[in-house]
Amino acid sequence: MAAEKNRCLECDAPCCRNLVMPITRPKNRYELDLLKWYLHYDTVQIFISNHRWHLLIEGKCIYLSKSNNCTQYALRPEVCREHSSDSCETTGKWYDKIFSTPEQLEKFMKQKKTKRRK
Ligand code: SF4
Ligand code: SF4
Numbered sequence: 515m516a517a518e519k520n521r522c523l524e525c526d527a528p529c530c531r532n533l534v535m536p537i538t539r540p541k542n543r544y545e546l547d548l549l550k551w552y553l554h555y556d557t558v559q560i561f562i563s564n565h566r567w568h569l570l571i572e573g574k575c576i577y578l579s580k581s582n583n584c585t586q587y588a589l590r591p592e593v594c595r596e597h598s599s600d601s602c603e604t605t606g607k608w609y610d611k612i613f614s615t616p617e618q619l620e621k622f623m624k625q626k627k628t629k630r631r632k
Contacts, residue, residue, distance in 0.1 A: 550616035
């Protein structure tokens with residue numbers, strides 16, 4: 515527990531500098547096209563972790579102080595309470611795949627399709 519506390523204290527809180535939202539894997543051309551459009555924006559990435567898809571949007575939480583502390587710690591949302599430093603952005607690989615451009619996502623989906631056909 516102490517280690518977890520120390521890790522957060524020494525961290526510049528990347529977990530409070532990105533908005534991460536769950537999304538579903540694209541099931542058809544329209545859905546893939548939509549996700550590719552999200553990636554037109556240079557503040558957006560899509561990542562897969564443990565078979566779950568997520569949209570990541572860069573942007574600092576308004577409640578993060580200049581010294582990287584949560585200024586509404588006691589009232590922070592449930593999702594912030596559940597975020598564990600055991601599996602966060604600072605501890606090794608927090609994603610299995612990450613896409614920053616539409617081309618990367620398209621290529622990944624094509625490879626998946628080819629694999630399924632084999
Ligand atoms: S949960 Fe992880 S990313 Fe967030 S402040 Fe703690 S160590 Fe840093
Ligand atoms: S509410 Fe606090 S813990 Fe949650 S993202 Fe904002 S600064 Fe971080």
